[in-house]
Amino acid sequence: MSTLTVVGGGLVGLATAFRLAERGHGVTLVDPSPASGATHHAGGMLAPVAEVVYRQDALFPLMLRSAELYPGLMADVAKHTALPTGYRTEGTLVVAADRADATHLAELTDYQAAHGMSAERLPLRRARQLEPGLSPQLAGAVHIPGDHQVNPRLFAAALLDALGNLGVEIIREQATRLPGGQTILANGLGATALYPGLQLRPVYGDILRLGVPEYLDPLLSRVVRGFVEDRSVYLIPRTDGTLAIGATSREDDRPTPQAGGVHDLLRDAIRLVPGVEECDFLEATTGARPGTPDDLPYLGRVSAELIISTGYFRHGILLTALAAEATLALVEGRDPGIDLSACEPNRHQELP
Ligand SMILES: Cc1cc2nc3c(=O)[nH]c(=O)nc-3n(C[C@H](O)[C@H](O)[C@H](O)COP(=O)(O)OP(=O)(O)OC[C@H]3O[C@@H](n4cnc5c(N)ncnc54)[C@H](O)[C@@H]3O)c2cc1C
Structure with a gap:
């Protein structure tokens, strides 16, 4: 199995590293301060229905699919850590x-x-x-x-513990350039510094x-x-x-x-x-x-070595399950099982 670097340890990077490590990939996660970005402040609602956005039809299937994937993600994380996640399903x-x-x-x-x-x-x-x-x-x-919740701070701590138990190396440093080898860029707003074609605000x-x-x-x-x-x-x-x-x-x-x-x-x-x-x-x-300019994520492969996974805007806690699952499929060269064409990471690059 290949060794991969995940840059960014917000919920998206942590859950992605988890899915990869669980499948037996060698994973290194790089973040000077994991879960200190948007994840630290988020409400944690998993709300594909209440958060429905008028005329954002490309977003609905992603949100609904991610909500479907959440119970499986929570069950799998619980196999590798005893820490709580604050997952609640009362609606x-x-x-x-x-x-x-x-x-x-x-x-x-x-x-x-x-x-x-x-x-x-x-x-x-x-x-x-x-x-x-x-x-x-x-x-x-x-x-x-069907709209549930996690506690993002607890969930991030649980994922970090699970990654430790799965043997993932965590390097507490800021990435100043793209690392060599297979890389997943999942460092939230910091991604533009490493891949300037993205437009994040x-x-x-x-x-x-x-x-x-x-x-x-x-x-x-x-x-x-x-x-x-x-x-x-x-x-x-x-x-x-x-x-x-x-x-x-x-x-x-x-x-x-x-x-x-x-x-x-x-x-x-x-x-x-x-x-x-x-x-x-x-x-x-x-x-x-x-x-992002169209409020849709950047999720996809942009080269043989680089996958981008950022721009999750208001729904990044909900979309974490989909981001992790889709990235695993992209790494393994499988069909992610959902149309990601609206999330193509180079769509806002200015033409010369
Ligand atoms: C107030 C608020 C409430 C929210 N409520 C919800 C909600 O209820 N439900 C929901 O689904 N979403 C919610 N969100 C949105 C959600 O928080 C984000 O979409 C989500 O956290 C994005 O996760 P991320 O992992 O992509 O980015 P982040 O959580 O921002 O993580 C990025 C990580 O990358 C690291 N990093 C940055 N640059 C580098 C670098 N060069 N090298 C290494 N590491 C780097 C940072 O240290 C950070 O840990 C909310 C957001 C806010 C602000």
Whole structure:
């Protein structure tokens, strides 16, 4: 079997190295600080249905396929580490704060149904039976059973442990040029420095971490997403008694949490789940999503020695399972089993 270098140890690089090592390939992973990029800040929702993006038809099959691959990935990782991943499969509720938000939610649900996705309108009474922490003053609710979650920080730590157990060498250094031999470039926003044909931009997101006091725990048992006066907010209950609240989206080159964004997130979260007001405030951080001009990833082989796997933008935690599986197939010269033509890595190269 060949020896491969994976550059970048965010979730995409870690899971790719895992799939390769598990198959018996010799793997070296290079990252000065694994899981310190977007992965460290991400919410971790595996949400192909709730995150459906209007007119992004090329993205749906990738997201749905990756969601299908997740249970297998989690089961395989668990064979090589005892560490937790925060994987939860209780599903997601999407709620609307007022009547205009309810109209928006109804339109989204129709769009999901038209694309064959499973989303069920719920009477508010039923939504509050499922999640008693929800405000009684909501205007609509939809249940999405297939949208799940992981805790990205825990999952990354579990993958690192699994890689150690599989004998993967981890070099804690910054790659300053492409290594020789078979290489997978999976270093998020850093990929443009090593392969300049890519066009990646940072799309910042503020995200909060709160501690749920014991007397309120569990405040929620599944992901709650909502529309509040046309803004989006989500609340993600973790297995460790914390709650993540996210996330803003801005392209202003300001890599620290913005007071206005933090204020919006807290106010909107409290409107949907009033108990949030009583939680401990633990952390506000900002991460940079690696965005491409068309919001589709760069995933494919560009030469006999180089595979690119980056640009996963808002969906990189969800798309991790697909990225890892498809890269394994590309390395082994097999058909990845899904059409990746929309992800061709050289599609934004400027012609001379
Ligand atoms: C606030 C926020 C919330 C999000 N929520 C979700 C969500 O709920 N669901 C979802 O699916 N996605 C979500 N995302 C998107 C997701 O986080 C990213 O798409 C995903 O983490 C990308 O993973 P990655 O491994 O490609 O990149 P990263 O996690 O950014 O990892 C890149 C790695 O490469 C390393 N690196 C960089 N340059 C070099 C170099 N030259 N040599 C060696 N190593 C290098 C870095 O140290 C880093 O560890 C969110 C993002 C943000 C910011």
